[in-house]
Amino acid sequence: MAKREERFVIIGAGRVGTAVGHLLQGAGFKVAAVASRSEDSLRRAAEFIEGAVMTTDVVKAGRKGNAILITTPDDLIADTCLSLASGGAVRRGIHVLHMSGALGLDVLEPAREAGARTASVHPLQTFADVKGAVKRIPGSVFAVTARDDATREWAEALVRSMGGEPVPLAERDKTLYHIGAVVASNLLVALEHAAELVYQEIGIYKDTALKALLPLIEGTVSNLRRLGTEGALTGPVARGDIGVVRRHLECLQGEERELLLRVYAALSLYALDLAEAEVSKSRCEELEELLRHYL
Numbered sequence: 336m337a338k339r340e341e342r343f344v345i346i347g348a349g350r351v352g353t354a355v356g357h358l359l360q361g362a363g364f365k366v367a368a369v370a371s372r373s374e375d376s377l378r379r380a381a382e383f384i385e386g387a388v389m390t391t392d393v394v395k396a397g398r399k400g401n402a403i404l405i406t407t408p409d410d411l412i413a414d415t416c417l418s419l420a421s422g423g424a425v426r427r428g429i430h431v432l433h434m435s436g437a438l439g440l441d442v443l444e445p446a447r448e449a450g451a452r453t454a455s456v457h458p459l460q461t462f463a464d465v466k467g468a469v470k471r472i473p474g475s476v477f478a479v480t481a482r483d484d485a486t487r488e489w490a491e492a493l494v495r496s497m498g499g500e501p502v503p504l505a506e507r508d509k510t511l512y513h514i515g516a517v518v519a520s521n522l523l524v525a526l527e528h529a530a531e532l533v534y535q536e537i538g539i540y541k542d543t544a545l546k547a548l549l550p551l552i553e554g555t556v557s558n559l560r561r562l563g564t565e566g567a568l569t570g571p572v573a574r575g576d577i578g579v580v581r582r583h584l585e586c587l588q589g590e591e592r593e594l595l596l597r598v599y600a601a602l603s604l605y606a607l608d609l610a611e612a613e614v615s616k617s618r619c620e621e622l623e624e625l626l627r628h629y630l
């Protein structure tokens with residue numbers, strides 16, 4: 336990937352687009368233009384990306400580059416790509432990429448039909464704001480999806496230039512790949528919210544509840560890093576404490592906690608899968624029967 340030849344265009348000046356533009360500039364690439372829907376986002380992007388044309392005109396921006404990164408919300412990628420292609424911003428041989436983990440390359444089809452090389456590069460990471468994204472993109476794993484080797488190699492070089500670690504991902508596997516990411520990150524947050532609600536029931540209020548839980552969460556993440564999932568699992572299922580598990584399940588019975596009861600039972604079955612090496616076969620079977628009863 337030749338630094339002098341590439342002229343990047345970012346469409347969608349949100350968290351990811353702004354951070355990627357900033358990191359590409361930092362790596363010595365030219366960011367020719369940034370397009371977004373609102374002037375506010377463009378003003379913020381200008382604080383991170385110097386000297387690029389800032390515009391709300393997607394096609395005008397697209398025409399200025401030979402590598403277009405579409406970083407709008409996922410639902411708008413297909414329409415944005417269509418606008419770029421039908422507006423004449425996609426020339427033969429340029430690269431057009433998106434950064435969604437959930438979507439395949441079909442959403443970039445208008446660009447491919449216009450002769451572009453299409454790919455997706457998805458950082459397996461969570462970004463709550465631009466600064467966080469600038470900090471966390473370097474060192475993150477990126478799933479790279481392309482339909483030919485040359486485009487994949489180009490996309491991998493792009494990822495490396497931002498300090499990311501590329502891994503190839505087949506287009507047909509993207510949905511399952513994204514389910515894994517959602518379970519690991521978004522649903523973990525949902526789970527912590529469920530714990531918050533339980534603590535609120537016993538009078539520990541919202542801010543206090545999360546504050547009390549955070550050292551426990553951090554300790555768990557630290558154990559995961561050191562010991563992997565099997566080694567990190569503690570608690571009643573890992574110990575085979577059927578009496579405790581039964582008491583928890585009984586406490587959760589009733590209309591108000593029905594959802595948490597099912598979540599508890601379902602996730603405990605996954606925990607049991609990890610505990611099987613430590614807990615006796617007969618205890619595992621008894622636990623499994625008990626848990627399945629509450630699904």
Ligand SMILES: NC(=O)c1ccc[n+]([C@@H]2O[C@H](COP(=O)([O-])OP(=O)(O)OC[C@H]3O[C@@H](n4cnc5c(N)ncnc54)[C@H](OP(=O)(O)O)[C@@H]3O)[C@@H](O)[C@H]2O)c1
Nearest residue numbers: 347348349350351371372373376406407408434435461462
């Ligand atoms: N955030 C994450 O944790 C994360 C992680 C991995 C991958 N991704 C992927 O990265 C991509 C961007 O996500 P994000 O979190 O950066 O989203 P975001 O912060 O919501 O940014 C999306 C930006 O797109 C702009 N936009 C909306 N409609 C537009 C249009 N019609 N034309 C041009 N710009 C438009 C919005 O502009 P205005 O602000 O101007 O309205 C907004 O700034 C998505 O594909 C997402 O799946 C995100």
